[in-house]
Amino acid sequence: MSSRLSLTVLGSGGPIASQGRVSAGYVLSIDGKPRLLVDAGGGSFERIGRSGLDISSLEQILLTHLHIDHTADLSAVIMHLYMGDGKRPIAITGPTGRPGNDAAPENASPQPGVREFVRLLFGTRGAWRYMNTFEGFGITVRDTPSDVSELAIYSIPVDRVLEDLDVSVYAVAVPHGMMPSVAFRVDCGAESVVFSGDISASTASFIALAKNCSMLVHDFALPERDVPHGNLHAKPSAVGYTAQQSAAKRLLLSHLMPPMESELAQSLTIVRREYDGPVEVASDLKAYEIGA
Numbered sequence: 041m042s043s044r045l046s047l048t049v050l051g052s053g054g055p056i057a058s059q060g061r062v063s064a065g066y067v068l069s070i071d072g073k074p075r076l077l078v079d080a081g082g083g084s085f086e087r088i089g090r091s092g093l094d095i096s097s098l099e100q101i102l103l104t105h106l107h108i109d110h111t112a113d114l115s116a117v118i119m120h121l122y123m124g125d126g127k128r129p130i131a132i133t134g135p136t137g138r139p140g141n142d143a144a145p146e147n148a149s150p151q152p153g154v155r156e157f158v159r160l161l162f163g164t165r166g167a168w169r170y171m172n173t174f175e176g177f178g179i180t181v182r183d184t185p186s187d188v189s190e191l192a193i194y195s196i197p198v199d200r201v202l203e204d205l206d207v208s209v210y211a212v213a214v215p216h217g218m219m220p221s222v223a224f225r226v227d228c229g230a231e232s233v234v235f236s237g238d239i240s241a242s243t244a245s246f247i248a249l250a251k252n253c254s255m256l257v258h259d260f261a262l263p264e265r266d267v268p269h270g271n272l273h274a275k276p277s278a279v280g281y282t283a284q285q286s287a288a289k290r291l292l293l294s295h296l297m298p299p300m301e302s303e304l305a306q307s308l309t310i311v312r313r314e315y316d317g318p319v320e321v322a323s324d325l326k327a328y329e330i331g332a
């Protein structure tokens with residue numbers, strides 16, 4: 041039987057513009073129809089067009105966190121949906137906000153959660169308030185805890201269409217410096233894809249989320265050695281450890297930044313030292329059948 045679930049990588053890069061990779065974005069299709077969008081970094085919109093995917097069937101947008109390289113094209117995607125025949129509300133799920141963070145003095149101010157973020161963009165006093173004049177426009181915002189001391193796995197409500205397709209969505213809070221961040225697991229029948237989003241370390245709760253998944257899509261931003269911003273992204277050894285401990289069936293490495301590109305071979309060797317399953321480096325616009 042062929043797989044029902046497939047993943048299209050829109051963007052396998054991070055916050056630095058590069059020739060072959062745009063910022064983070066992924067489409068999950070079920071029975072050939074795009075249903076979930078995970079992150080919408082800069083370039084996702086262009087990649088959607090280039091991929092030929094008809095995203096009018098989207099039901100849920102999942103945002104791992106609100107860094108620009110994961111959200112810059114959200115508004116462009118929303119606009120696209122309401123210029124088409126959609127004319128129905130779309131659900132956006134992301135992390136809760138966080139109060140001021142004394143542990144990160146360079147970024148001590150409170151960070152918005154997905155509710156405030158959507159309100160600032162599309163609320164009646166928001167920057168793009170004009171979207172409210174579009175027929176059928178509506179965003180159902182759901183948030184999920186981003187406090188990493190919360191170890192629980194949270195179930196994210198899904199709407200009827202996804203429920204009928206046997207889809208379940210789960211999330212855990214993950215560490216990513218000052219930014220409230222979550223990782224997602226999407227199950228469709230027996231198949232599953234887990235997205236680490238940006239994650240600074242391997243954690244027990246993320247390993248639990250990824251347990252036995254069909255594919256683990258993991259942050260692979262920077263090499264093992266100390267580099268600027270290295271405290272925000274898991275090192276290759278931690279990525280391999282997480283994949284092995286979670287018994288992920290496949291590992292797809294994504295969110296590559298320029299220092300990683302130039303040290304890719306060594307970094308992959310480190311991952312393979314820890315993880316004995318199949319490893320691939322993501323490419324923009326490549327589609328992956330899950331579990332077939």
Ligand SMILES: [Zn+2]
Nearest residue numbers: 054107109238
């Ligand atoms: Zn990022």
Ligand SMILES: [Zn+2]
Nearest residue numbers: 105107216238
């Ligand atoms: Zn980030």
